[in-house]
Amino acid sequence: MSQNRAIPAWREGESLSRALVNLLLKGGSLVGLVALSAAFAILSPHFFTLGNWLNIFRQVAVVLIAASAQTMVIITAGIDLSVGSVLALGGCLAAVAMSYWGWPFVSGALLGVFFATLAGLASGVIIAKGRIPDFIATLGMLGAIRGIALLITGGLPVPSHFTATKLAGYLPQSIVWLGSGDIKGIPVPMVFALLVVAITWFILNRTTFGRSLYAVGGNREAARAAGINVDRIKILVYGVSGLYCGLAGLVLVGRMNSANALMAEGLELQTIAAVVIGGTNLFGGKGSVFGTLIGAILMGVLSNGLNLLNVEPFWQRVVNGLLIVAVVVFDQWRRRVTRD
Amino acid sequence: MPQTPILEVRNVSKSFPGVKALDTVSMDVLPGEVHALLGENGAGKSTLMKIISGIIPKDAGEIFLDGKPVHFLSPRDALNAGVVLVQQELSLVPDLSVAENIFLGRWPRRGVQVDWNTIFSETFHLLERFGIKEDPRTPVGSLSVAEQQTVEILKAVSRPNLRILLLDEPTSALSEDEVNRLFELVAEIKKTGIGIIFISHKLHEALRIADRVTVLRDGRKVVTEEARRLDERMLFEYLTGKSVEVLETGHGGDHTEAVMLALEGFSSGGFVRDVNLKVRKGEVFVLFGLIGSGRTTLARGLFGLERTTGKMTLEDKVVQPKSPQEAIALGIGYLPEDRRQALVYELPVFANITLAILSRVSRRGILRLREETSLAEDFVRSLRIKTPNIFREVLYLSGGNQQKVLLARWLARKPKLLIMDEPTRGIDVGAKFEIRAMVRDLARQGLAILYITSEPVEALEVADRIAVMRGGRIVRIFERTDGIDKTVLLAVASGVS
Numbered sequence: 001m002s003q004n005r006a007i008p009a010w011r012e013g014e015s016l017s018r019a020l021v022n023l024l025l026k027g028g029s030l031v032g033l034v035a036l037s038a039a040f041a042i043l044s045p046h047f048f049t050l051g052n053w054l055n056i057f058r059q060v061a062v063v064l065i066a067a068s069a070q071t072m073v074i075i076t077a078g079i080d081l082s083v084g085s086v087l088a089l090g091g092c093l094a095a096v097a098m099s100y101w102g103w104p105f106v107s108g109a110l111l112g113v114f115f116a117t118l119a120g121l122a123s124g125v126i127i128a129k130g131r132i133p134d135f136i137a138t139l140g141m142l143g144a145i146r147g148i149a150l151l152i153t154g155g156l157p158v159p160s161h162f163t164a165t166k167l168a169g170y171l172p173q174s175i176v177w178l179g180s181g182d183i184k185g186i187p188v189p190m191v192f193a194l195l196v197v198a199i200t201w202f203i204l205n206r207t208t209f210g211r212s213l214y215a216v217g218g219n220r221e222a223a224r225a226a227g228i229n230v231d232r233i234k235i236l237v238y239g240v241s242g243l244y245c246g247l248a249g250l251v252l253v254g255r256m257n258s259a260n261a262l263m264a265e266g267l268e269l270q271t272i273a274a275v276v277i278g279g280t281n282l283f284g285g286k287g288s289v290f291g292t293l294i295g296a297i298l299m300g301v302l303s304n305g306l307n308l309l310n311v312e313p314f315w316q317r318v319v320n321g322l323l324i325v326a327v328v329v330f331d332q333w334r335r336r337v338t339r340d
Numbered sequence: 341m342p343q344t345p346i347l348e349v350r351n352v353s354k355s356f357p358g359v360k361a362l363d364t365v366s367m368d369v370l371p372g373e374v375h376a377l378l379g380e381n382g383a384g385k386s387t388l389m390k391i392i393s394g395i396i397p398k399d400a401g402e403i404f405l406d407g408k409p410v411h412f413l414s415p416r417d418a419l420n421a422g423v424v425l426v427q428q429e430l431s432l433v434p435d436l437s438v439a440e441n442i443f444l445g446r447w448p449r450r451g452v453q454v455d456w457n458t459i460f461s462e463t464f465h466l467l468e469r470f471g472i473k474e475d476p477r478t479p480v481g482s483l484s485v486a487e488q489q490t491v492e493i494l495k496a497v498s499r500p501n502l503r504i505l506l507l508d509e510p511t512s513a514l515s516e517d518e519v520n521r522l523f524e525l526v527a528e529i530k531k532t533g534i535g536i537i538f539i540s541h542k543l544h545e546a547l548r549i550a551d552r553v554t555v556l557r558d559g560r561k562v563v564t565e566e567a568r569r570l571d572e573r574m575l576f577e578y579l580t581g582k583s584v585e586v587l588e589t590g591h592g593g594d595h596t597e598a599v600m601l602a603l604e605g606f607s608s609g610g611f612v613r614d615v616n617l618k619v620r621k622g623e624v625f626v627l628f629g630l631i632g633s634g635r636t637t638l639a640r641g642l643f644g645l646e647r648t649t650g651k652m653t654l655e656d657k658v659v660q661p662k663s664p665q666e667a668i669a670l671g672i673g674y675l676p677e678d679r680r681q682a683l684v685y686e687l688p689v690f691a692n693i694t695l696a697i698l699s700r701v702s703r704r705g706i707l708r709l710r711e712e713t714s715l716a717e718d719f720v721r722s723l724r725i726k727t728p729n730i731f732r733e734v735l736y737l738s739g740g741n742q743q744k745v746l747l748a749r750w751l752a753r754k755p756k757l758l759i760m761d762e763p764t765r766g767i768d769v770g771a772k773f774e775i776r777a778m779v780r781d782l783a784r785q786g787l788a789i790l791y792i793t794s795e796p797v798e799a800l801e802v803a804d805r806i807a808v809m810r811g812g813r814i815v816r817i818f819e820r821t822d823g824i825d826k827t828v829l830l831a832v833a834s835g836v837s
Contacts, residue, residue: 207705208698211687215695218684225643225682226695226749227668285686 028330029277029291033298040305047308054187058180060300061189062087062252063270064293068200069244070271071292072237075204077217077284078134080241082123084267085145088260090116090242091249092149092158095259098172099159105174113246119145120242124235138238142268149261157260171257179254189251196244200289203240213237217284273324274299276331299323343370344407346535347392347423347504352401354387361387363559364401369504369535374526376538376550376567380579380768381738384559385539389506392537393425394418405503422503424496428512430488432495434481439463441480442495466498470528486518490525497529505529505536511545512766515631515794516830523549541769543572543579544797555579580770597621599653600788601642601757606650608634608641611812615650619757624779624789628799629809630833635792636677637812639759642790643667643674655756668696673750677761677792679742682749683734690716690730693748719748723778740771747778758782761792776802796826808832 041048066083073080094112097103103111119141126137159170181188204210212233215223224230253259277295280287302323306316345368354362362384369375379385390396392403394412403410405421412418415425432441439459440447448455463476472490480488489510496505507526511519526536526549540546546553547567555562555578562578601619608615612634619625627635641648644661652659654670661667667674673696676682683692693716694701701712716730723744727737734745743763750758760779764772779802783789793799799806806818808829816832818824830836 206707206709208702208707209705211691211695211698211707214687214691215684218686219680222680222682222684223695225645225664225674225676227665228695228698229665281686285684 028334029279029294029298032277033294033301036298036301036305040301040308044305044308047305052304052308054185054190056297056300056304057190057193058187058255059304060296061187061193062248062255062264063267063274063299064193064296065196065244065248065251066264066267067271067274067292067296068196068289069241070268070275071278071280071287071289072200072204072210072213073134073241074272074275074280074282075213075217075284075287076234076237077220078127078234078237079138079272079282080120080123080238081135081138081268082119082141082145083241083245083271084264085142085149086116086119086242086245087249087252087264087267088149088262089119089145089152089249090246091253091259091263092153092261094175094250095158095171095253096152098175099170105172108172109175109250112249113243116246116249117239117243120245121235121239123242124238127238128231128234146261153259153261155261157258159258171253175250175254176257177254179251179256189255192247192251196247197289197293204289209233209236214285217286219285269324270299270320273320273327276324277327279331282328282331345370345404346406347537348404348407349388349392350402350404352388352391352398352403354384354391354396354399359559361559362391362398365556365559365561366401367554367561367564369537370551371533371535372530373551374530374536374538374549376540376546376553377556378540378543378546378553378575378579379556380770381740382558383556383579385556386508387559388556389425389508389537389539392418392504393423393506395425419499420501422499422501423506424499424502424504425506425508426489426492426496426510427508428510430485430492432480432488432492435479437477437479438467438474438483438491439476441491442466442498444495462498466494470494470497470525472525484518485513486515486522489514489522493525493529497532502534505534506539507536508539509541510538511540511542517630517834519545541766543575543769547572547575557581576769597623598655600655601790602651602653604651604653606638606641606648606652608648609637609646612638612641612809613812615814617807617814617817619788619790621788622783622786623804624783624791624802626799626803626806627790627792627809628794628796628806628829628833629792630794633809633833634812635794635809636761638809639674639676639761639790639792642757642759643672668753668755671756672759673753673755673757674759675743675746675750675761675763677765679739679746682746683742685735686733688731688733689720689725689727689737689745692734692745693719693730693752696749697752715752716748719752723748723751724774738768738771740767740775743767743771743775747775751782755787757788757790759790759792762794763791764793764795764798796829799829800824800826810835 046052066087070080070083090112093115094108097111098105098108123138123141126132127134178188178192183191204213212223212228215226215228216230216233220230252263274295275292276282277298278288278291278293280291299320302319303316306319348368350366351364352362353364365384365388367375377385377388391398394415394417405423410421412421433444442463443459448458460476467474467476474487480491483491496502510522514522530536538546538549547570550567552564553567553570553575554564555575557579597620599618600621603615603617606615607613615638627638629635637646640646642652644663644667648660659670661670661672684695690713694712701708701715713730719725720727720730725744725748726741734742737745764775776798779789779791791802800821803821806821806829807814808816810833
């Protein structure tokens with residue numbers, strides 16, 4: 001009866017509740033996003049304005065870039081817990097080079113992104129060659145990389161008030177523009193993040209690397225038996241994750257006009273949440289970056305809406321945490337309903 | 341003499357959206373009878389089993405147990421009434437002992453304690469009664485699949501109220517020898533007067549074990565007939581609705597073609613040793629052996645999945661692939677015994693077909709989708725892969741069609757040597773014949789094929805030459821297949837002279 005499994009019983013349903021279930025199953029996160037936005041729009045007059053939406057996108061940009069990388073990693077049945085630390089490392093290095101060493105924007109940015117990529121590749125090598133679970137390896141890297149970032153900055157913000165002078169020690173305008181500038185009213189970080197999403201889509205759907213990611217995550221043994229170099233794919237995907245985090249680090253430093261080694265703490269949870277809300281299978285083999293886009297926006301809308309409603313930031317953490325749990329429960333339910 | 345059937349199914353129907361899975365099907369099971377239920381995938385036999393055992397409800401019809409109408413709303417209802425289903429996936433707890441598993445969930449008690457003495461002694465008697473030499477204290481996880489299955493069946497038999505035993509494809513993972521032992525057990529259980537429904541793909545097994553046979557096709561009953569009035573060819577026609585074109589045996593003989601693969605003193609995985617053989621272009625070379633004889637280990641060695649020593653020559657070049665990647669680059673393709681080791685179920689049909697030729701359907705790492713999909717379309721057409729379209733996940737295809745997708749993957753690579761490990765296991769009879777015919781056809785086009793099977797009839801049908809393996813060695817090579825009887829193959833493979 002394998003043919004029937006493709007046609008779950010609810011498809012035939014006609015009642016309103018059945019239709020609702022159907023809608024949730026197909027477009028879960030999008031439905032959630034629309035419903036949440038509608039609720040906030042009713043509760044707060046400031047929510048549904050162009051200015052506020054652009055603001056949401058500005059805030060979401062960093063998470064979105066890192067979550068695009070997380071999507072690729074999770075599709076290979078991996079997980080990257082070190083995204084926040086790697087972002088901080090890249091951002092701090094770039095900021096130190098630009099502000100203290102007087103490097104121009106491009107070379108400073110390249111330096112930060114280069115070392116972030118290297119950190120990602122290191123995770124990949126540990127996982128692939130050391131045969132260590134992704135979870136453990138990147139958990140270790142989460143601590144180690146954060147430590148290196150602290151060593152580089154001496155625990156101080158970059159540029160800091162102690163060292164900055166009028167002549168040297170400030171960040172170049174280019175990075176500030178990247179993080180908080182706009183092109184005819186459209187935030188630069190938003191454009192940049194959407195560009196990253198588009199590139200990620202292209203990688204996943206139009207390249208042999210992307211296809212290999214799905215194969216490795218869907219069935220590692222099968223991928224190997226089809227001649228795919230699984231270790232190489234694993235190392236590369238963590239390298240790409242590091243690269244993306246380096247880029248996200250530049251955006252964040254530009255937005256804050258400052259870097260510090262403790263920035264982007266907890267980013268791993270935010271990115272994983274965005275990926276899971278977006279419908280990507282935590283066990284690998286299935287997922288899309290557009291889902292992640294919706295997921296990231298949904299998280300941004302949630303925190304923005306709660307801010308507008310003057311909910312304490314501490315409560316926001318509680319809500320964010322519960323949201324992740326709720327989404328996984330929803331995902332399990334969706335899988336059960338569509339499989340039977 | 342008319343007996344009251346233990347179980348009677350009368351005009352049962354069941355629909356799933358878009359499909360009528362069962363259409364007014366009737367059958368009955370007499371006391372002490374083994375009733376074989378045959379059908380291709382999708383014929384409705386699993387649906388019928390699930391209805392009888394209360395897993396899914398019926399839409400229409402009646403079921404009688406010992407002449408009384410019954411309505412099972414859950415598997416528990418069915419269990420309580422004495423209807424037990426033994427499924428393909430075993431439901432044993434590996435870390436518990438044989439005895440604990442048999443009494444799982446209904447351990448006898450003495451006060452608040454579990455009464456271990458009773459459990460072990462009753463299990464001991466049960467094992468003895470059916471002539472099974474097993475220690476009740478052995479953890480189930482350390483038993484072979486066949487032994488675990490025996491435990492699963494005994495678990496059902498140990499229920500005091502057992503009336504009907506449903507065995508769902510119990511032989512699919514067993515070797516010939518283990519099948520024999522299973523059949524002895526079934527024969528013993530028959531004597532206790534309960535009814536047994538035996539579901540299978542394998543026609544000759546059904547004919548051997550069953551008293552009567554019922555054939556389903558497309559949700560309808562085709563026939564119920566006494567087994568002794570049937571033969572394999574008749575059953576095949578009932579199953580598929582087509583008449584059989586029996587493949588001729590005894591191809592062999594033409595040894596003029598160039599050698600594609602030569603092995604000298606070849607060892608693989610520490611178990612297979614001292615293998616010497618030659619596979620020629622355009623021939624199907626069968627490796628015949630029982631499960632555990634080392635056929636798969638040898639194949640895995642050739643494909644770079646096991647450590648190997650000795651000399652391996654592929655088209656005059658000495659090679660030693662250390663990974664599948666290397667083996668594939670050398671021109672070797674491998675369909676493993678278990679399709680799950682090769683298919684990425686959540687990828688669509690076309691992506692599974694092109695998985696081993698990604699570099700050929702891309703330029704600088706960017707896929708050329710049009711080229712890729714049109715290539716996949718061609719294979720779907722030429723191999724007659726049944727799928728709504730090439731974008732369907734492989735997950736939803738039947739076993740036979742999944743196997744064809746894998747075949748397409750390797751044909752797309754145009755290999756020099758294709759290794760096929762039990763390519764017809766667990767698939768429809770129709771697809772089985774189709775795949776065997778395809779194999780013959782590929783050989784005719786000049787491909788060298790190493791074909792692994794443990795079914796003697798299949799070996800004789802596809803082979804040009806046959807090597808028999810036992811205990812990690814090749815014990816005999818038959819240069820021709822005509823005049824060999826399947827019993828000869830079996831005797832050589834099991835070491836009986």
